[in-house]
Amino acid sequence: LPFCHSDFIGSYLESEILKALAKCPADQVEVVYKGFQPKYDSFSAMHHATSGSDIYEQNSTGGFALEEERRAGCHGQWDTNQKCYPTLEQMKNTGLLRNFSSILASRGIKKMVTVGLVYDYCVKETAIFTRENHPEMQVVVLGHLTRPSFDGKPGAPYTGFLCDGRDLGHGFCSEGGGTKAAHEKVLKDYKSNGVAVMRLQNEPLSAEVYGLFGGVFVGSS
Secondary structure: OHHHOOOOOOOOOOHHHHHHHHHOOHHHOOOEEOOOOOOOOOOOOOOOOHHHOOHHHHHHOOOEEOOHHHHHHHOOOOOOOHHHOOOHHHHHOHHHOEEHHHHHHHOOOOEEEEEEEOOOOHHHHHHHHHHHHOOOOEEEEEEEEEEOOOOOOOOOOOOHHHOOOOOOOOOOOOOHHHHHHHHHHHHHHHHHOOOEEEOOOOOOOOHHHHHHOOOEEEEEO
8 A cells, every 4th residue: 555655745636636736826726634633534624513523523623724824835745745744733733724614714615516535425524514514505516526435336336247137135236236225325415415416418517517616626535
């Protein structure tokens, strides 16, 4: 695994995403880091909802960006420069960093598009927790630009051709080994929390989706 090597300095951005972000004006890009506290799972870029967690959990979860003094100088160097990561002191005291929620508020962002990995954990919690903490936020997940934790598209693998017409139980031959049901549950969670799930096709963007591009894109990993 790459993160077991002695020269590994932190999380890597996918190369094409890194190139694209580096071309953007520095003041339009925020990179947040998460998962500092072993006591809490922190899949989401947004901290855990205020209604279901204590203050310590809220301050320990979600994503955190570098302080303004370092942010601009680290543009394009996020995964190559050790000085462009939160310090150990900042990881222990996240109040020294800027959390994702405060970034949205300070920039007046009202629309958010979420993509990346994975559809049913990091992407899902980022989208839903953002809606819980910022009910006025319009949140969209672009389904074709994210992948679920189970392998393949929702409902895959359809393996009926391997089963010779037999039913091996648990939907293995007809329902992708249960992944279709899992996908339906995740989609229901999105919708019940006011998150729209869309996909773009080879056609002009609808006015609704095009309007979202004035907001913020969040890529999870």
